[in-house]
Amino acid sequence: MPRRLPKYCTEDVDRHGNPRIYFRRSGQKKIRLKGIPFSEPFMEGYRLALEGKLQPEQVTRRPKAKPDTVRWLVEEYLGSAFFLDRCPAPRTRQVRRRELEAMCVKAGDEPITAITSKVIRKGMDRRRETPEAANDFLKALRGLFAFAVQYEHSTIDPTIGVKKLRSRNPEGWHTWSVDEVRQYETRHPVGTKARLALALLLYTGARRSDVVGLGRQHVREGHLKFRVFKNRLRKHVEVEIPVLPELQEVIGATPEKGDLTFMISDHGRAWSSGDSFGNRFRDWCTEAGLPHCSPHGLRKAGATIAAENGASEAQLMAIYGWSDMKMASHYTRKANRKRLAGDAAHLMVPRQTENEIVPLSSSVDSGGTNSPKNVRKNNAI
Numbered sequence: 001m002p003r004r005l006p007k008y009c010t011e012d013v014d015r016h017g018n019p020r021i022y023f024r025r026s027g028q029k030k031i032r033l034k035g036i037p038f039s040e041p042f043m044e045g046y047r048l049a050l051e052g053k054l055q056p057e058q059v060t061r062r063p064k065a066k067p068d069t070v071r072w073l074v075e076e077y078l079g080s081a082f083f084l085d086r087c088p089a090p091r092t093r094q095v096r097r098r099e100l101e102a103m104c105v106k107a108g109d110e111p112i113t114a115i116t117s118k119v120i121r122k123g124m125d126r127r128r129e130t131p132e133a134a135n136d137f138l139k140a141l142r143g144l145f146a147f148a149v150q151y152e153h154s155t156i157d158p159t160i161g162v163k164k165l166r167s168r169n170p171e172g173w174h175t176w177s178v179d180e181v182r183q184y185e186t187r188h189p190v191g192t193k194a195r196l197a198l199a200l201l202l203y204t205g206a207r208r209s210d211v212v213g214l215g216r217q218h219v220r221e222g223h224l225k226f227r228v229f230k231n232r233l234r235k236h237v238e239v240e241i242p243v244l245p246e247l248q249e250v251i252g253a254t255p256e257k258g259d260l261t262f263m264i265s266d267h268g269r270a271w272s273s274g275d276s277f278g279n280r281f282r283d284w285c286t287e288a289g290l291p292h293c294s295p296h297g298l299r300k301a302g303a304t305i306a307a308e309n310g311a312s313e314a315q316l317m318a319i320y321g322w323s324d325m326k327m328a329s330h331y332t333r334k335a336n337r338k339r340l341a342g343d344a345a346h347l348m349v350p351r352q353t354e355n356e357i358v359p360l361s362s363s364v365d366s367g368g369t370n371s372p373k374n375v376r377k378n379n380a381i
Contacts, residue, residue, distance in 0.1 A: 005037055006037075006038075006046055008024060008025055009024075009037075010022050010030075020032060021037060021042070023046060023049040023050075030056065031049050031054055031055070031056050032057060033049065066109070068153075069108065069109055069112065070103070070104060070108050070109070070111070070112060070115060073112055073144065073148055074100045074101070074103070074104055074108075074144065076151070076153070077100070080147060080151075082150065082151070086143055086146075087143070088233035089233060096143060099136055099137055099140035100140050103137075112153065112154055113156075115141070115158055116158050117158045117160075117161060117162055119158070120138065120141060120158055124137060124138060124165060128165065131166065131168055132167065134164075134165045135164045138159065138162060138164060141158075142157075145157040145159055172296075172300075173294050173296040173297045174292050174297045175297055175304060176293055176297045176300075176301035177301070180290055180293060181202070181298075183288055183289065183290060184198055184285065184290060185198070186288075187288035187289070188284060188287075188288065190249070190253045190254075191255065192254070193256050193263065193264070194284040195254070196250055196254045196263065197211070197277075197281055197284065198298070199246065199247050199250040199251070200214060200247070200263065201281075201295050202298045202302055203246055203247040204224060204241060205239075205302050205303065205319050206299075207228075207229065207230060207274065207295075207296070207299065208275075208278045208281070208296070209229040209230060209273075210228060210229050210230075210274075211263060211274070212261065212263055212271040212273070212274050212277045213261060214226060214262055215258065215261045215262055216260070216262075219243060223240050223242050223243065224239075224240070224241055224242070224243050226239060229274070235323065237321045239319070239320075241318075241319055265277075265280070266280075278294070278295050281294075282294060302319075303331045304334070306331075307334065307335035308338065308339075312332070313325050313332050316331060316332070
């Protein structure tokens, strides 16, 4: 249900999905009220608006971009169906928009032809301390110039031939160990929301974006069935796994549960996004003395344990909702490598033979010489 606001106040959502509260009387321009509703700063602004002492913010409109400039191309790209098709996820669009708008601050009035491969490489060099940020910059420009070439705004794509920087963390998120799981469980016992979050992440293999939406309506005949949130606008991937007894025990022992979602926030509502839930889970990890652990690390830990216990690539794909064998083979290869090394490690120990070789020395040779003939004789003995 929508929350109740003071008189003349309405709630609106900006283009980034952030809620904003406005004061508006009939026939007057709306005035934005900052702060959380009914908080002291908010009520002070509301009082000034009622008394007519608070005026609408003056919006300074940016002059229209000149054709064939970088800013003009960025505006055309962000407002096109091409951009929405290539970046269907809101988070991806937000990241791409941020990169391109930051570029326009420095080079917005430059002609399109000023963006060359050399300029792009220099931009990546400035971001060399954070390779992932440099690669995001390159991805944004690749989409921009793919649009420019297709819409005939440019004949050259300067991103062709520019390679990504190698990540300094090729393993990605830290994979939880069994000892770290036990340490977390000791700090957060059964019955707490923190323990429920761990059980949902570990025993379902779901991402944080899926965990915040899981509820009783997804459980049918002992199985948990849900559609994967990631890439949901590109393809539909459904996961159906049994509810393990360990998970069922934690769910039943947790009193703080929502009506349609197992996990609820500290305000008693469902989590608005996986990001906010992930931040809260990191706080629980820090409380347990595990600041380096994350929700995705539990997903990796579950896949590692399953592969080491003999799960096949097809089974891993069914559990974790992967559509190809690339990720599944990564875990099975590591598990096979560990298993083979364990089976063959004893082969590195040299075995003792019955016929030991006598070392060559002058004391063995009765003649006092080490001629080839005597060496062969000593070795035979």
